[in-house]
Amino acid sequence: MTPLDTVSATDAGLAGTRLADSGLADAGLTHEHHADSHLTDAAIAREEAHAAHNYLPLPIVVESGDGAWVTAVDGRRYLDCLAAYSAVNFGHSNPVLLDAAREQLGRITLTSRAFHNDRLGPFVEALAALAGKDMVLPMNTGAEAVESGIKVARAWGYRVKGVADGMANIVVADGNFHGRTISIVSFSDDASARDGFGPFTPGFRSVPYGDAAALEAAIDENTVAVLLEPIQGEAGIIVPPASYLPAVRDICTAHSVLMIADEIQSGLGRTGTTFACDRVGVVPDLYLLGKALGGGIVPVSAVVGNADILGVLRPGEHGSTFGGNPLAAAVGSAVVAMLATGEYQRLADDRGALLAARLQALLGHGVVAVRTAGLWAGIDIDPALASGRAVCERLMQRGVLAKDTHGSTIRLAPPLVVSAEDLDWAVDQLAAVLEELGAK
Numbered sequence: 001m002t003p004l005d006t007v008s009a010t011d012a013g014l015a016g017t018r019l020a021d022s023g024l025a026d027a028g029l030t031h032e033h034h035a036d037s038h039l040t041d042a043a044i045a046r047e048e049a050h051a052a053h054n055y056l057p058l059p060i061v062v063e064s065g066d067g068a069w070v071t072a073v074d075g076r077r078y079l080d081c082l083a084a085y086s087a088v089n090f091g092h093s094n095p096v097l098l099d100a101a102r103e104q105l106g107r108i109t110l111t112s113r114a115f116h117n118d119r120l121g122p123f124v125e126a127l128a129a130l131a132g133k134d135m136v137l138p139m140n141t142g143a144e145a146v147e148s149g150i151k152v153a154r155a156w157g158y159r160v161k162g163v164a165d166g167m168a169n170i171v172v173a174d175g176n177f178h179g180r181t182i183s184i185v186s187f188s189d190d191a192s193a194r195d196g197f198g199p200f201t202p203g204f205r206s207v208p209y210g211d212a213a214a215l216e217a218a219i220d221e222n223t224v225a226v227l228l229e230p231i232q233g234e235a236g237i238i239v240p241p242a243s244y245l246p247a248v249r250d251i252c253t254a255h256s257v258l259m260i261a262d263e264i265q266s267g268l269g270r271t272g273t274t275f276a277c278d279r280v281g282v283v284p285d286l287y288l289l290g291k292a293l294g295g296g297i298v299p300v301s302a303v304v305g306n307a308d309i310l311g312v313l314r315p316g317e318h319g320s321t322f323g324g325n326p327l328a329a330a331v332g333s334a335v336v337a338m339l340a341t342g343e344y345q346r347l348a349d350d351r352g353a354l355l356a357a358r359l360q361a362l363l364g365h366g367v368v369a370v371r372t373a374g375l376w377a378g379i380d381i382d383p384a385l386a387s388g389r390a391v392c393e394r395l396m397q398r399g400v401l402a403k404d405t406h407g408s409t410i411r412l413a414p415p416l417v418v419s420a421e422d423l424d425w426a427v428d429q430l431a432a433v434l435e436e437l438g439a440k
């Protein structure tokens with residue numbers, strides 16, 4: 001599963017014209033009719049007829065991609081300013097990553113962990129070194145990394161901290177997004193993620209994000225972990241006060257509680273550092289990684305920590321058929337090698353400074369707030385002007401792909417390889433859309 005695709009009831013776009021409902025692809029409401037728009041319409045109708053409707057995508061059908069750009073079936077090109085929620089940090093069809101994948105495809109792709117494979121060792125060694133830790137638990141999707149982190153924290157609590165069996169609790173933050181499994185949505189406060197999916201998994205308590213005192217007050221002798229996004233992505237790129245994560249680190253140490261940083265979206269270069277925690281000099285006990293770890297090619301996730309914690313898992317207690325497979329490990333190794341140079345972190349920092357400066361200039365011109373961290377931006381559109389969805393639809397007409405979140409916020413997270421010129425152009429399109437909508 002992939003992240004939130006929330007649609008507010010007031011959204012005027014496709015929400016009222018589900019293709020399946022109309023029986024006919026009526027995309028003309030949301031994007032200009034093009035000579036080849038029937039290709040788009042037919043492709044969407046086919047998908048809508050048989051794919052579960054758990055997403056409400058923009059009416060564009062992508063068929064290829066290169067760097068920060070994608071090409072749709074109607075031949076139009078779009079600048080991808082979502083990058084698959086940061087899973088495509090290194091760009092579409094990245095030649096280094098494709099070579100690593102192709103080379104491994106010709107050897108072997110899956111062995112299961114019933115046997116060793118020759119790619120897993122180099123991968124976990126390099127990833128542990130990148131994170132400054134000594135052990136890696138390889139999984140596939142982000143949600144699996146989160147679930148695995150929760151299991152590790154509970155087992156650590158019982159076996160090392162000495163919590164009474166069945167009593168462990170984990171403190172999380174309001175507004176969190178950690179994935180879509182039952183246990184994970186059990187501690188979400190987003191009604192659309194939870195409603196209709198109970199009963200829920202007990203053992204979690206949620207406190208306001210950014211408030212270290214509230215977090216400390218929620219900790220008791222049965223608390224085994226604090227699980228946080230160092231920057232909340234799906235919530236709209238919410239950057240906590242600079243003192244928050246250092247305070248959480250101190251509180252966790254003082255109470256013998258594991259600090260688990262969900263860096264699935266914020267990590268691996270996006271914020272201008274390898275991990276978002278690096279921005280404030282914080283080292284969590286466990287990193288949860290995913291998304292960009294698979295280079296946009298295969299799902300690869302991991303829990304990364306030291307052996308005194310990850311070592312609590314014994315043979316047979318946890319696993320995954322595909323976890324640590326040779327193809328994933330080969331691509332993951334290539335991703336880690338790219339990050340080890342620091343080049344992509346510098347790109348995020350450099351392009352991010354440009355993006356932040358351009359977006360700040362839109363404040364008061366249809367934009368009510370801007371939050372950035374590296375090449376990652378949450379932009380609150382004046383709700384009187386338009387919904388985030390409506391802005392994204394108009395951006396799409398102008399060749400820019402972006403994603404709304406929570407009503408009137410849009411988020412930008414282009415591949416880190418986007419050129420300064422293209423990024424500048426994308427902000428020009430946003431400014432033009434806001435002007436079209438009547439912003440001053």
Ligand SMILES: *Cc1c(COP(=O)(O)O)cnc(C)c1O
Pocket residue numbers: 001002003085141142143144146177178179180229233234262263264265266290291
């Ligand atoms: C995307 C995301 C997840 C879930 O990852 P999936 O691969 O979609 O399961 C978990 N945590 C955060 C912070 C995310 O952004």
